[in-house]
Amino acid sequence: MVKVGVLALQGDYLEHYQLLRSLSGVEAVPVKHPRELEGVDALVIPGGESTTIGLLVRKKGLEEPLKQFAGEGKPILATCAGAILLAREVVDRTVGETGQYTLGLMDIAVVRNAYGRQRDSFIASVTLKDIGEVKAAFIRAPIIARAYGSAEIIGFLDDPTLGRHGVAARQGNMYAVTFHPEITGDIKLYKHIIQQAGR
Numbered sequence: 001m002v003k004v005g006v007l008a009l010q011g012d013y014l015e016h017y018q019l020l021r022s023l024s025g026v027e028a029v030p031v032k033h034p035r036e037l038e039g040v041d042a043l044v045i046p047g048g049e050s051t052t053i054g055l056l057v058r059k060k061g062l063e064e065p066l067k068q069f070a071g072e073g074k075p076i077l078a079t080c081a082g083a084i085l086l087a088r089e090v091v092d093r094t095v096g097e098t099g100q101y102t103l104g105l106m107d108i109a110v111v112r113n114a115y116g117r118q119r120d121s122f123i124a125s126v127t128l129k130d131i132g133e134v135k136a137a138f139i140r141a142p143i144i145a146r147a148y149g150s151a152e153i154i155g156f157l158d159d160p161t162l163g164r165h166g167v168a169a170r171q172g173n174m175y176a177v178t179f180h181p182e183i184t185g186d187i188k189l190y191k192h193i194i195q196q197a198g199r
């Protein structure tokens with residue numbers, strides 16, 4: 001059994017939890033407190049509202065435990081607001097660095113709500129390096145504007161306004177995707193981190 005935690009502070013953690021529960025060989029557990037990270041082999045950080053999740057992470061004393069979890073090399077799949085939470089920089093096209101609180105665990109710069117109102121939500125197929133094609137739901141999604149250090153962009157989308165831009169990045173054991181795989185029910189990313197946790 002691989003024990004997969006879902007950070008359950010805010011956002012659509014329930015959808016991830018239910019999807020994980022449907023996979024064989026997986027024990028899914030909600031994580032709201034530091035002690036619930038004990039024995040967890042891999043972690044999913046859901047989408048939602050990144051400033052709220054960041055606030056609750058600090059309020060619940062989860063900042064250091066999450067950094068330690070990542071430092072131990074255990075796989076993390078961070079989706080949408082979760083990806084923002086892992087990013088080192090949250091930037092805005094007009095003001096530059098926003099100063100938004102994040103865990104800063106991945107060497108990526110993200111732009112929140114980058115698609116604007118015209119494309120608030122859409123579904124697209126994205127090909128991810130070493131993972132394959134994933135059906136992805138974008139909901140008021142950020143984009144990954146840059147990756148540096150040991151982070152690498154592993155998935156791109158083309159957009160008439162934004163041009164070619166990053167929607168998935170990897171840095172060692174950590175995966176940040178700007179979309180929601182739990183909404184389309186595409187299990188590839190989950191399988192990937194579960195396989196890595198089982199190694």
Ligand code: GLN
Pocket residue numbers: 046047048049050051079080081082084112113139140141142
């Ligand atoms: N727009 C949200 C944010 O910036 C992220 C949206 C999502 O997680 N679906 O926090």
